[in-house]
Amino acid sequence: MAATPPTFSLPRNKSFILKSSSPLHSSHILLPNPNNNKNRFRITCEINNSLRSWSIEHVREMNKDSSVNSNTNSSSSSSSLVSVSAATSSEFRTKNAKKVVLFFCDETKSLAQKIAAESDAIELRTISWGKFPDGFPNIFIPNAQSIRGQHVAFLASFSSPAVIFEQIPVIYQLPKLFISSFTLVLPFFPTGTSERMEDEGDIATAFTLARLLSNIPISRGGPTSLVTFDIHALQERFYFGDNILPCFESGIPLLKRRLQGLPDSDNIAIAFPDDGAWKRFHKQLQHFPTIVCAKVREGDQRIVRIKEGDPKGRHVVIVDDLVQSGGTLVECQKVLAAHGAGKISAYVTHGIFPNKSWARFEHDNGGHPESAFTYFWITDSCPLTVKQVMNKPPFEILSLASSISASLQI
Amino acid sequence: MAVEKGIVPTPIPNSKKHVNLFYSLDCEELALNVAAHCDHIILQNIKWRSFADGFPNIYINNAEELRGQHVAFLASFSSPAHVFEQLSVIYALPRLFVASFTLVLPFFPTGSFERMEEEGDVATAFTLARMLSNIPISRGGPTSLVIYDIHALQERFYFGDEVLPLFETGIPLLKQRLSQLPDANNVVIAFPDDGAWKRFHKQFDNFSVVVCNKVREGDKRIVRLKEGNATGHHVVIVDDLVQSGGTLIECQKVLAAHGAAKVSAYVTHGVFPNQSWERFLHKNESLEKAFAYFWITDSCPLTVKAIGNKAPFEVLSLAGSIANALQI
Numbered sequence: 092m093a094a095t096p097p098t099f100s101l102p103r104n105k106s107f108i109l110k111s112s113s114p115l116h117s118s119h120i121l122l123p124n125p126n127n128n129k130n131r132f133r134i135t136c137e138i139n140n141s142l143r144s145w146s147i148e149h150v151r152e153m154n155k156d157s158s159v160n161s162n163t164n165s166s167s168s169s170s171s172l173v174s175v176s177a178a179t180s181s182e183f184r185t186k187n188a189k190k191v192v193l194f195f196c197d198e199t200k201s202l203a204q205k206i207a208a209e210s211d212a213i214e215l216r217t218i219s220w221g222k223f224p225d226g227f228p229n230i231f232i233p234n235a236q237s238i239r240g241q242h243v244a245f246l247a248s249f250s251s252p253a254v255i256f257e258q259i260p261v262i263y264q265l266p267k268l269f270i271s272s273f274t275l276v277l278p279f280f281p282t283g284t285s286e287r288m289e290d291e292g293d294i295a296t297a298f299t300l301a302r303l304l305s306n307i308p309i310s311r312g313g314p315t316s317l318v319t320f321d322i323h324a325l326q327e328r329f330y331f332g333d334n335i336l337p338c339f340e341s342g343i344p345l346l347k348r349r350l351q352g353l354p355d356s357d358n359i360a361i362a363f364p365d366d367g368a369w370k371r372f373h374k375q376l377q378h379f380p381t382i383v384c385a386k387v388r389e390g391d392q393r394i395v396r397i398k399e400g401d402p403k404g405r406h407v408v409i410v411d412d413l414v415q416s417g418g419t420l421v422e423c424q425k426v427l428a429a430h431g432a433g434k435i436s437a438y439v440t441h442g443i444f445p446n447k448s449w450a451r452f453e454h455d456n457g458g459h460p461e462s463a464f465t466y467f468w469i470t471d472s473c474p475l476t477v478k479q480v481m482n483k484p485p486f487e488i489l490s491l492a493s494s495i496s497a498s499l500q501i
Numbered sequence: 502m503a504v505e506k507g508i509v510p511t512p513i514p515n516s517k518k519h520v521n522l523f524y525s526l527d528c529e530e531l532a533l534n535v536a537a538h539c540d541h542i543i544l545q546n547i548k549w550r551s552f553a554d555g556f557p558n559i560y561i562n563n564a565e566e567l568r569g570q571h572v573a574f575l576a577s578f579s580s581p582a583h584v585f586e587q588l589s590v591i592y593a594l595p596r597l598f599v600a601s602f603t604l605v606l607p608f609f610p611t612g613s614f615e616r617m618e619e620e621g622d623v624a625t626a627f628t629l630a631r632m633l634s635n636i637p638i639s640r641g642g643p644t645s646l647v648i649y650d651i652h653a654l655q656e657r658f659y660f661g662d663e664v665l666p667l668f669e670t671g672i673p674l675l676k677q678r679l680s681q682l683p684d685a686n687n688v689v690i691a692f693p694d695d696g697a698w699k700r701f702h703k704q705f706d707n708f709s710v711v712v713c714n715k716v717r718e719g720d721k722r723i724v725r726l727k728e729g730n731a732t733g734h735h736v737v738i739v740d741d742l743v744q745s746g747g748t749l750i751e752c753q754k755v756l757a758a759h760g761a762a763k764v765s766a767y768v769t770h771g772v773f774p775n776q777s778w779e780r781f782l783h784k785n786e787s788l789e790k791a792f793a794y795f796w797i798t799d800s801c802p803l804t805v806k807a808i809g810n811k812a813p814f815e816v817l818s819l820a821g822s823i824a825n826a827l828q829i
Contacts, residue, residue: 223774224745224775225610225772225774226581228623228625231623232623250555251555251556252555252582252583253581255581256581256584256585259632260624263627263628264628281556294561295589296556296557296585296586296589298592299592299593303635306631415553445554
């Protein structure tokens with residue numbers, strides 16, 4: 092078989108599809124879309140005569156729903172997307188994923204392990220987290236020199252103000268260690284939920300956090316990439332300065348995959364507890380029947396009503412980005428049950444559940460949609476909650492690991 | 502008017518500026534003291550609350566009345582948990598159309614333990630300096646940042662151009678207190694190591710001085726007297742901060758062994774993690790009263806609350822000094 096690799100020089104912003112007619116060696120290469128604003132690069136393709144098929148990483152694009160599973164050892168008939176690192180002209184190997192060194196903190200250890208399990212290209216590294224007697228962090232990155240020239244990522248979790256100050260020094264330091272790029276994965280961006288700037292005196296702590304992150308020093312790879320899931324306020328994307336590139340992902344594809352696996356998957360309807368949730372998610376859930384609720388003022392009270400849609404006889408899944416006390420979900424549930432919903436489940440990306448508020452959610456084994464949930468899906472963006480609700484029906488954890496692993500390839 | 506070296510001169514009354522002083526909860530007492538020093542300093546309130554998820558829910562009362570006014574914030578970063586809520590206020594205040602913004606942070610923490618010795622060391626002092634360097638500028642230009650006896654002198658270079666660090670010292674308070682002692686003319690200043698000498702010796706030109714240092718003897722490190730004479734004197738050990746107190750105790754032993762009549766100590770910042778101040782108390786008569794006096798300032802308000810007035814501790818308040826610094 093031909094051993095000399097064909098070479099191409101490709102101009103920016105063009106995509107190119109290469110197909111081989113031989114069934115043994117077919118491969119499809121789709122170049123990254125113009126969002127990747129690196130300069131022109133060269134790809135050398137080597138068609139390998141081995142019996143091994145290509146191992147291809149699935150790359151998820153922003154806000155698009157692709158339901159292809161990642162890391163399939165694909166046969167010649169499947170097509171998938173491959174991202175090529177443009178930093179240097181590189182040999183196109185069987186696994187052309189970019190190698191990433193992933194650091195993590197104590198809270199995110201378990202999620203980090205899952206992410207590393209998704210891909211051989213991701214290597215886990217530890218940081219030594221200590222404390223001085225006065226309570227301040229005493230942090231050390233072992234083998235710091237060995238990460239020079241590597242792509243580095245940090246999986247953070249800002250579950251409370253105290254832990255923010257422990258992780259920020261690492262986040263500020265890693266980019267300065269001559270690494271080739273830095274990605275901060277912060278699955279849940281906190282503090283955006285309860286505050287509204289209504290008065291001049293209100294202080295937006297979400298903005299403070301965005302400022303702290305916007306000041307991450309740039310590395311040789313340019314601005315830091317910030318991967319976050321289902322950010323609460325869509326305007327928050329504008330809070331970030333130019334030294335940081337926010338990458339807004341969503342957990343909804345995980346939900347859709349899970350719904351497809353249910354026995355009554357053709358009887359599902361999606362309910363949005365308010366207009367905010369509808370704005371955030373309806374585009375990703377277009378092919379489901381939809382119900383939209385709204386809070387309506389009746390005299391002094393605010394009650395939840397169904398604004399549009401019909402739950403009768405359906406398995407209704409209430410979808411929102413996060414849950415705190417759970418009050419909104421419970422109100423919504425009552426209205427849906429009163430209108431004849433057969434089963435009610437819930438999905439939130441972020442299970443914040445302060446003060447163990449998850450305890451109020453009981454499991455519906457059949458017939459009690461007004462007081463219990465059939466399923467309650469959350470992701471593992473809030474690791475402290477995950478520890479508490481694991482294996483407690485109705486809760487099921489949908490892991491962000493594969494989604495994060497794919498986003499690290501961007 | 503005579504100006505004593507090291508003390509900020511009292512400004513002429515006409516040029517006093519009105520300053521609205523906000524403060525963190527830990528600093529309430531110090532803030533009250535500062536406001537008591539000067540009619541032109543007005544205390545302001547912040548509503549500090551928490552959302553259910555633990556994140557701060559903060560509200561500045563009367564925000565619109567701050568327009569065109571000088572504003573200051575008295576902060577205490579005594580533990581990492583409290584940094585974020587104060588930072589939110591510090592980032593917000595300059596943007597309320599204030600005439601100027603001053604951040605008073607008496608004790609700049611996290612500088613004392615760490616040394617960048619290896620590439621993997623993560624310097625949290627630098628992180629804190631970076632966070633403070635990113636305070637938005639106000640109409641008064643860069644934020645003034647008032648810090649007392651910063652631990653490492655190089656730390657002044659950690660700050661970017663958007664903040665103007667003002668490095669103050671608590672030593673004048675000590676000198677004033679020493680002048681009141683009955684044996685004031687028998688006082689000798691001792692420095693526990695070369696670092697302390699570098700920081701402070703210029704302010705003690707009028708005093709006799711003793712310098713100690715740590716010397717290696719085999720595997721151990723012991724404290725020795727390097728220069729100066731302690732015999733028969735009331736020796737006051739001076740340092741910027743105290744943590745466990747080990748250094749001070751070693752120093753005191755050496756001084757006593759060299760015949761010091763009395764030994765006292767002064768540190769600007771009584772950090773004292775894990776109640777380590779307890780080992781210095783005059784607990785009962787039978788124990789040798791190792792330290793005659795132990796002076797600290799109120800830069801670390803939690804320590805001050807815990808110690809109260811238990812002998813040998815005496816708190817020298819920074820309030821007057823801060824009130825003057827706010828006039829700059």
